[in-house]
Amino acid sequence: MLLFLLPLLATADAVAPEPPQTCQPLVGISALLSEGLLDQRGVQPLTLVVPAPPVPASEAGILHIGSFRSFQRVAVLIEFSEGASLPGRAFRATLSAPGLQTLTVVQVLQIDATPESEKARIIVEAAATVTSARGVYTLELQDAEGQRLLILPGVRFPPA
Secondary structure: HHHHHHHHHHHHHHOOOOOOOOOOOOOOHHHHOOOOOOOOOEEEEEEOOOOOOOHHHHHHHHHEEEEEEEOOOEEEEEEEOOOOOOOOOEEEEEEEEEOEEEEEEEEEEEEOOOOOOOOOOOEEEEOOOOOOOOOOEEEEEEEEOOOOEEEEEEEEEOOO
């Protein structure tokens, strides 16, 4: 009689495989931009034109500044001309507007130039709903010691 139950007992101890994950983890705008997986067709873009770049920005060799908006995030993309970058590593960023309105910065990515892309880039991502982040902001990048690396006024985000 035990021989009859032996195959059933062996299968009862087997571990059932875990079901496949149906929900993908959330990925921020900065990660998508840095990997080249998101472009201007995926979010609302805005090319920022700074009439007279501030001295630190022109010394840093900024080539292009763009801003992006999605449903719950905004991002600023700063591209540097070939061979140019900030004097240190951007560790912290603030996006502030007059009236003490400050956006919560979620991530700061500094991407060094590579043989495939000679341009260094910095991407600052902040939490912002569709109805927030209106107006003109100032972006300030700091290193780990709190020293200012770059101050960029006139940052706007696309309308929702």
